[in-house]
Amino acid sequence: MSDLKSMLAQLAPNGVPHKTFGEIGTFSRGGGPQKKDFQDEGVGCVHYGQIYTHYGVHADETNVFVSVDVARRSKHAQPGDVIIADTSENDEDLAKGVAWLGQESVAVSNHTLIFSSDLDPSYVSYFLRSAHFDRQKRRYIVGTKVRTISEYSFNKIQIPVPSLEIQQEIVRILDKFTQLEAELEAELEAELEARRRQYAFYRDQLLTFREGGALDSDG
Structure with missing residues (x-):
C-alpha cells in the first residue's frame, strides 16, 4: 500500500479524475448462445448466469x-473487454463483471453488456464490485422481480481514472487479497469438514447402544 501511496503522490499529485463510462469506453450487447447450446468443446462461451456463479474478477478460459x-x-x-451481467434477481449482484483475459474472443450470451476501453479490464471489474459503484448504480436500477440496468444508464456512472500504472498496481494488490481469501476459505472448509467428521463420529457413538442400555464403545 505504501508503494501505491508513493505512486499516487508522484503520478496524481492533484488527485484522480473521475469520468463516466460513456466518456472512456463503449458498450455493446451480448447475444446468441443459450444454455441448450453448451457443449464440452468448440468456441469458448460466457453465459450471463455464470458471471454470478462461476467467474471471479477475471478469467482467461471458459468452462463451457x-x-x-x-x-x-x-x-x-x-x-481486454469486460463482460457485465445487466440482469439479476437482486440489486447486490446486478452489474457484476468479468474481465476477459483469454487469447481469443468468446461468444457472449444475452443479458450482458460488453465494455471496451483502454483501462485495465481487471481494474474495471474490481470497480464494479466496489461500494462507490454500488451507490451509483442503484439510482438507475429498474424492474420488479427481475432487476436490470441499461446501457444508457451505465454511460452516466462515473469511475476514477488514474494512470494505467496505478490501475495495474491496484489490481496487483487486490489480486493478492483475493488469493489470500481463497486460501483462507480452503483452510476453513478443510477445518469445517474435519469438524463435521468429528461430529458424525461422536453422534454415532453417543447414539449407538448395546442391548440393555449401555453405550457401544466398540465403534
Missing part, C-alpha cells in the same frame, strides 16, 4: 463452449 455455427451467429467479447 458452443459450436462454430452458434459462435458465428453470436456477439463476441474481445481480449
Whole structure:
C-alpha cells in the first residue's frame, strides 16, 4: 500500500479524475448462445448466469463452449473487454463483471453488456464490485422481480481514472487479497469438514447402544 501511496503522490499529485463510462469506453450487447447450446468443446462461451456463479474478477478460459455455427451467429467479447451481467434477481449482484483475459474472443450470451476501453479490464471489474459503484448504480436500477440496468444508464456512472500504472498496481494488490481469501476459505472448509467428521463420529457413538442400555464403545 505504501508503494501505491508513493505512486499516487508522484503520478496524481492533484488527485484522480473521475469520468463516466460513456466518456472512456463503449458498450455493446451480448447475444446468441443459450444454455441448450453448451457443449464440452468448440468456441469458448460466457453465459450471463455464470458471471454470478462461476467467474471471479477475471478469467482467461471458459468452462463451457458452443459450436462454430452458434459462435458465428453470436456477439463476441474481445481480449481486454469486460463482460457485465445487466440482469439479476437482486440489486447486490446486478452489474457484476468479468474481465476477459483469454487469447481469443468468446461468444457472449444475452443479458450482458460488453465494455471496451483502454483501462485495465481487471481494474474495471474490481470497480464494479466496489461500494462507490454500488451507490451509483442503484439510482438507475429498474424492474420488479427481475432487476436490470441499461446501457444508457451505465454511460452516466462515473469511475476514477488514474494512470494505467496505478490501475495495474491496484489490481496487483487486490489480486493478492483475493488469493489470500481463497486460501483462507480452503483452510476453513478443510477445518469445517474435519469438524463435521468429528461430529458424525461422536453422534454415532453417543447414539449407538448395546442391548440393555449401555453405550457401544466398540465403534
